[in-house]
Amino acid sequence: MLEFSADEEIHLLDPGAGIGLLTAAVAQYAETSCGHRTIAATCYELESAFQADLHETLAGLRNVVATVEPTDFIEHTVRLLCAGEKPNYTHAILNPPYKKINTNSVHRFLMRKLGLETSNLYTCFLACTIALCKPGAQIVGIVPRSFMNGLYFKPFRYWLLDRVAITHLHVFDRRDQAFSDDKVLQENIILRMIVGGKQGEVAVSTSSDPSLADLRQRQCSFFELVTPGDEECFIHVPTLGSQAHHGLPGFALREIGIDVCTGPVVDFRLREHLRMQSEAGTVPLLYASHFASGQIEWPKEGRKPNAIVRNAETEKWLMPRGCYVILRRLSAKEEKRRIVAYLLDEGSLPEASVGFENHLNVIHRNRQGLPVAVARGLVAYLNSQAVDDYFRTFSGHTQVNATDLRRLRYPSLEQLEQALP
Ligand SMILES: C[S@@+](CC[C@H](N)C(=O)[O-])C[C@H]1O[C@@H](n2cnc3c(N)ncnc32)[C@H](O)[C@@H]1O
Structure with missing residues (x-):
């Protein structure tokens, strides 16, 4: 990708040079693409273990006058x-x-x-x-x-x-x-x-x-x-x-009266209130591990608690029972898509409130559940190829943040409601 014009002096910087492979590649390219060009190269490398090899690589480049900065x-x-x-x-x-x-x-x-x-x-x-x-x-x-x-x-x-x-x-x-x-x-x-x-x-x-x-x-x-x-x-x-770069048509999430938050329960702050299994006085606590391979599985045997005691201290971190759309903030390894949305049905929750752990995104309305038809429409929409394609145009990692979800465009409430029979 580098170009060299015929008459300019080349002063090349290679910061974090390792053993000098990039400078060597540039030197080789300069030699083959525009004759015997001399390059003044400065290579920064902090790691003492690489110094000897770096010097050796540079000494082998006949068109390079090199300075090593071991700093x-x-x-x-x-x-x-x-x-x-x-x-x-x-x-x-x-x-x-x-x-x-x-x-x-x-x-x-x-x-x-x-x-x-x-x-x-x-x-x-x-x-x-x-x-x-x-x-x-x-x-x-x-x-x-x-x-x-x-x-x-x-x-x-x-x-x-x-x-x-x-x-x-x-x-x-x-x-x-x-x-x-x-x-x-x-x-x-x-x-x-x-x-x-x-x-x-x-x-x-x-x-x-x-x-x-x-x-x-x-x-x-x-x-x-x-x-x-x-x-x-x-x-x-x-x-x-593909057409994904044209963006998605539709509305911002807030324009259709819906919002997304990260799960309010930060487990290490509420450790004493967590329970491996439900018992009297607890409500369900959902972790990312409860949402894997397309299925919600709760309660689940494993390392994560399944319940949280409902009391004066935990109350403000809980959300009322309802129908929510849930997405993991980090997609699971087995998932091909970046965005995988799950429908959490009101009927699957045995208690009047529920705890969502912090590694989840929770789509809600005024911090309460969504109408079930809207939630189902949202799940179908978020799991579509068009959304995944668009998401990949601006995100290069496996994280899905609430900001990213707010950034997407969504169908209208009516369209969402009517999306599925
Ligand atoms: C990802 S490696 C790249 C090495 C080489 N450029 C290559 O592509 O083969 C980054 C290099 O930066 C060096 N490095 C890390 N922190 C540095 C610093 N603050 N100053 C100079 N070099 C540093 C590391 O020791 C390592 O060799």
Whole structure:
């Protein structure tokens, strides 16, 4: 994805270089694609165990003049920029580390100096890379898809799209193949960006695995990726060859008087009130494990409690008996679809209230049950292929959040009621 123009000097940045495989790939490509080009490469790698191999890889590249920085890339970048260093790289290639960073970590503090609040090491790496690159520089990174949606990454999306133009987005369709060695569950993308570039069309491509044997590609308008006026600034991956990118017609959930919450029972806070089995004074407590392989199974033998004592302390976390639509917040391994909705029938609940554990999404009306016909219509709709296809355009992981469900569009109440005979 990197291009080299005939007369420019190439200053390549490889942050988190490991043993230097990405720099080696760029060097090889530069040599074959545009002759014997010399590259000035800077490789950051913190891990001492990789230093010897990194030096060896770089020494074997005859068209590379390399500098190894055996230091923390984020700390070093912020120090350089604060000391007035001018962005100098013309190209960058990165496969950054993925790790959550908490609010009071050093990295988080350092990123605030660059005007960014972000919660993962890979977004810090991307931001520092952008900050060190010249206007017009090309950056290619292989990163998780999580920054493209979700609340926590919103400041990063704004920060990113203010500074770069996205020119190419490659998606690995199948999470289980692309990075199976590394047990990476997150879907990964390859992103090509131009620093300070003018945002135009974006090439979107997909393949099921890194061999790229079944590569498909089309030019997409940027508006297919980011819907104009979208406050959240979600970045969608337009599907190739399907209509899903046009979005779903219909209404927001709240427009039809319905809402979704996460299960109110946080079990470790109410531990003393949990019971493995129902007994006098308890009500059903439902966990994600009660919703698996298309069936609701309650009570269920296993590690999770089936009941919660109903008393003054637990009362405010319980919901009245009723008909609810339930979705796990993390889909089960055996499920092919991302969105799997279950109908929880009023009749299956023996008591006047019910506890929903925090790993569930509960679709309700004013924190009470739904009319049964509406609930059945909603289940049918949410389990449809169209919803699953659309969901995949903006979510690359197995999590389904209440925000995601609010974001979908739904049929009208009448249509839902009449959906099933
Ligand atoms: C996902 S690996 C990628 C390695 C290599 N680029 C590749 O694609 O084969 C990320 C690398 O970043 C390094 N790393 C992690 N945190 C770092 C930091 N703060 N500064 C510099 N390197 C770091 C790790 O040691 C690891 O080698």
